[in-house]
Amino acid sequence: MSWRARREGISGKPGPRHMGSVMNAERRNLISQGLLLAFGLIGPFLFPHYIQQITLLWIMVLFALTWDAMGGQMGYNSLGNIFFFGAGMYICAVTQIMVAGYDVGEYTSAFGAIHVDISDGQYFAGLFLGLAVAAVGCVFLAIILGRIFFGLRGPYFAIGTLGIALAAGELIGAWDWVGGGSGISLPLYPAEADFFPGSGDDESMFFYTLALIAAVATFLFYQWLYSTRFGLAVNAIRDDEEKAEGMGIHTLRYKTVAWASSAFFMAIAGGIHGNIIHFIEPLEVAFPTVTFGIFMVAMALLGGKGTLWGPVIGAILFHVIKEVTWTHLLGWQWIALGMIIIVNVVFFQQGILGWMKERWPEAFGVTVEGAPAQGSETGGGSN
Amino acid sequence: MWDNLSILTTHAPVFNIQLLLDGILIGAVFALAAYGLALVWGVMNVKNLCQGEFVIMGGYFAWLMGKAGLHPILALPFAIVIMFGFGWVVYLTIIKRVLTKDMFTSLLTTFGLAIVIQQALNLAFGPEVQAVQSDFHTLSLFDGFVTVANIKFVSFVLCGLLAGAVVMFMKHSRMGQAIRATAQDARAARVMGIDTENVYAFTYSLNAAICGAAGVLISMIWVIQPFYGITHSIRSFVIVTAAGIGNLPGVIMAALGMGVAEQYVGFVMGAEFQQASVVVILLLVLIWRQMQMSKLRQVVQ
Amino acid sequence: MSGKKLIEVNGVSKSYGGVVANSNISLDVEDGKITGLIGPNGSGKTTLFNSIVGYHPIDEGSIKFEGEEISKLRVQQIARRGLLRTFQQTRIYGKMNCVDNMLISIPHRKHGFFDMFGTNGKADRDKAEHLLEFVGLYSKRYLPSGDLSFGQQKLLEFAMALMNEPKVLLLDEPTAGINPTLINGLIDRLKRANTDFGITLLVIEHNMRVIMNMADKVYCLAHGEMLSSGSPDVVQNDQRVIDAYLGAH
Numbered sequence: 025m026s027w028r029a030r031r032e033g034i035s036g037k038p039g040p041r042h043m044g045s046v047m048n049a050e051r052r053n054l055i056s057q058g059l060l061l062a063f064g065l066i067g068p069f070l071f072p073h074y075i076q077q078i079t080l081l082w083i084m085v086l087f088a089l090t091w092d093a094m095g096g097q098m099g100y101n102s103l104g105n106i107f108f109f110g111a112g113m114y115i116c117a118v119t120q121i122m123v124a125g126y127d128v129g130e131y132t133s134a135f136g137a138i139h140v141d142i143s144d145g146q147y148f149a150g151l152f153l154g155l156a157v158a159a160v161g162c163v164f165l166a167i168i169l170g171r172i173f174f175g176l177r178g179p180y181f182a183i184g185t186l187g188i189a190l191a192a193g194e195l196i197g198a199w200d201w202v203g204g205g206s207g208i209s210l211p212l213y214p215a216e217a218d219f220f221p222g223s224g225d226d227e228s229m230f231f232y233t234l235a236l237i238a239a240v241a242t243f244l245f246y247q248w249l250y251s252t253r254f255g256l257a258v259n260a261i262r263d264d265e266e267k268a269e270g271m272g273i274h275t276l277r278y279k280t281v282a283w284a285s286s287a288f289f290m291a292i293a294g295g296i297h298g299n300i301i302h303f304i305e306p307l308e309v310a311f312p313t314v315t316f317g318i319f320m321v322a323m324a325l326l327g328g329k330g331t332l333w334g335p336v337i338g339a340i341l342f343h344v345i346k347e348v349t350w351t352h353l354l355g356w357q358w359i360a361l362g363m364i365i366i367v368n369v370v371f372f373q374q375g376i377l378g379w380m381k382e383r384w385p386e387a388f389g390v391t392v393e394g395a396p397a398q399g400s401e402t403g404g405g406s407n
Numbered sequence: 408m409w410d411n412l413s414i415l416t417t418h419a420p421v422f423n424i425q426l427l428l429d430g431i432l433i434g435a436v437f438a439l440a441a442y443g444l445a446l447v448w449g450v451m452n453v454k455n456l457c458q459g460e461f462v463i464m465g466g467y468f469a470w471l472m473g474k475a476g477l478h479p480i481l482a483l484p485f486a487i488v489i490m491f492g493f494g495w496v497v498y499l500t501i502i503k504r505v506l507t508k509d510m511f512t513s514l515l516t517t518f519g520l521a522i523v524i525q526q527a528l529n530l531a532f533g534p535e536v537q538a539v540q541s542d543f544h545t546l547s548l549f550d551g552f553v554t555v556a557n558i559k560f561v562s563f564v565l566c567g568l569l570a571g572a573v574v575m576f577m578k579h580s581r582m583g584q585a586i587r588a589t590a591q592d593a594r595a596a597r598v599m600g601i602d603t604e605n606v607y608a609f610t611y612s613l614n615a616a617i618c619g620a621a622g623v624l625i626s627m628i629w630v631i632q633p634f635y636g637i638t639h640s641i642r643s644f645v646i647v648t649a650a651g652i653g654n655l656p657g658v659i660m661a662a663l664g665m666g667v668a669e670q671y672v673g674f675v676m677g678a679e680f681q682q683a684s685v686v687v688i689l690l691l692v693l694i695w696r697q698m699q700m701s702k703l704r705q706v707v708q
Numbered sequence: 709m710s711g712k713k714l715i716e717v718n719g720v721s722k723s724y725g726g727v728v729a730n731s732n733i734s735l736d737v738e739d740g741k742i743t744g745l746i747g748p749n750g751s752g753k754t755t756l757f758n759s760i761v762g763y764h765p766i767d768e769g770s771i772k773f774e775g776e777e778i779s780k781l782r783v784q785q786i787a788r789r790g791l792l793r794t795f796q797q798t799r800i801y802g803k804m805n806c807v808d809n810m811l812i813s814i815p816h817r818k819h820g821f822f823d824m825f826g827t828n829g830k831a832d833r834d835k836a837e838h839l840l841e842f843v844g845l846y847s848k849r850y851l852p853s854g855d856l857s858f859g860q861q862k863l864l865e866f867a868m869a870l871m872n873e874p875k876v877l878l879l880d881e882p883t884a885g886i887n888p889t890l891i892n893g894l895i896d897r898l899k900r901a902n903t904d905f906g907i908t909l910l911v912i913e914h915n916m917r918v919i920m921n922m923a924d925k926v927y928c929l930a931h932g933e934m935l936s937s938g939s940p941d942v943v944q945n946d947q948r949v950i951d952a953y954l955g956a957h
Contacts, residue, residue, distance in 0.1 A: 272787035365519030
């Protein structure tokens, strides 16, 4: 680190040195975004056989980003964010069935024996309405749960949220109206729909596009959100919530917005994923607490929590490694997963971006200008 | 649901005794695991989320013993000794490195460990739900309205003996005193020449051993399955949260209450709600704690 | 300056278990003045501070801020009324840099819901940098504040408090842990915060020289009770105060 003995006027502008690194960071950000989006657009044409996996990749990116908004940026480590995924999935499914004109109770008790006979228009209307209702519904759920949970700190919050996700799976499993443990089969994608002529698999392309849009929207939303006062406030809550309260920050508001935004995108991801799978059931698909629920934490930690790009990088790395090695592990994959989490947390907690920040602090805007402040008694000049 | 409720209130009130008895007898085992959690939490500030997995591991010792044609209760000393060793290994390889880090690190690490243990048990023993046969007689009371397997009384007595042994150990042995000193002020303990590393390792291993013993008992009076651990973990967490760390009578009372409450929910609402009831109780306890703290202008942390 | 009372503490008692930390304490903080609070270790100064800013409930008595009873309010509500405190063990947002620490300390009391998503304007930035200059941390403004020394963190916390434009600032031992050569500069800054920014101060201080230099009125606590109060000269020469300090050592 260079300690340049140069006194600066207090012009209110960042010094040139810092300005430079800000510019670099912005350029890096833009280039990364461009590359990622380019891959998003041409990926399915380059690897047409892996379109399902790439779709899941975007959902994973969304997972990691939404978890990080709570856990990384705000320091509220939720182990139960997957709750909103499942809740969104179910709300979406129920809405779709209603729009298709069926009674939900009758539909589910037939265990998929009802062949849904709906027009294309009805299908897409149901799907998009379902996603919207799911998103709004989960925002409300997050607001209500926030009232209950935001009085809890640290381990209590983590375990309380974990409890919510586990209980949701159990309770939905006992709720016959939504099919109980045997789940719901969703309306099929219309055979004659042809949004992507020549793709051969219109359904996969359609849901791929939805997942891509959802992930990009999530990224852009958080990029904007962190650039506002919100970003500083949630960081302050992470660093010292008691101090933040003592400074008069409306902590409950910020926390509620953070969770509600997370719930909003998780619900959409849930709705999309449910329709990709076609068949939803509570324990494995809707509320997979020990798979997706813990993946999102692992991915955010791997990439570097509390950063915008960390979760994205973590999600991509994690997902690629997982997809490549999974089938070769012959039943040991879950043990490997647990091991990865342990090793990640114990030995590489700061994540990739955190490590880079320690290695090259100046690239991240950590600079010292002028003489060391200690001993400088010449602080006058203002006012 | 209303049918079962009316059984309890009007048709056969004596059945309440069945639920109470079952709840208390099983609650005693919960108390054991919860005491272990309170120990590691209080001494090392580790929120051990693989608590339940240790319990289930203990259960499989009894199951193996039964397979080998011996009485499952003989697994108790093996479970205690082997789980103690296992705890020590886990401490040295993993827990030791997360002690100084923040709370979420230890929580997540032990959650990762929980996944590893679950899956390993699943690979080794398969996903079937197992109940270990103890071949004890069943006690029949009130003209057969209330039936209690004798093994439950045996397990209750064993619980009491184990808990008593641990308490005596904590009070009178040198290691027990060192553990209590470290819990109060680790730095002062270090300055006074206590090897806190050793104390931590011992505490964690002791917890694993206690859980192992609880698992052996659970497997004989209830069921085990590789993935049932998480409910045990949350249950222990609820009990410790309700009672407070370092409050042994509180832990025992909360655990017995928990056992009874679960029996009632399971009977009145149906067995599928029994697991969910643990979480609902967790939420109620957390809300109650918040209201309590809010009177003091504080939050639960 | 008017003689208006900003904070009125009336007959406040607080005990922890059997230990009486404050017993029937009354004190007033006048608008625009610097009020000092002294007393030997364990005399209940910080307890009184915590009672005023709402960190714990009080057993008896009333605490009023601008005529409004605040002893039942929460920390945030009190802070948003313009009553702020710094901590004896300095508290800042350690992973954020100094500028960000300052920018998030803007007064939140005027904020509506959508101000959460606002950005900080040039005026806020300028003010943040001016105040960092004021406490001598300008050159380190892009360092993570957790990397600063204890004394610098203390200065940063002071600057953050000024950024918040409080009506009253409660300072818990502002000179503790600060290099003695810097204390004069700090006293000067505290006084200027009072005169230039018009912030009323209530200061806990161990360093007699500091408090006698600064305060318009001094209260002395001992064993949880109010021992003496008045102008610095009066308190300084009060035999009970001298005994309390000597007896405590």
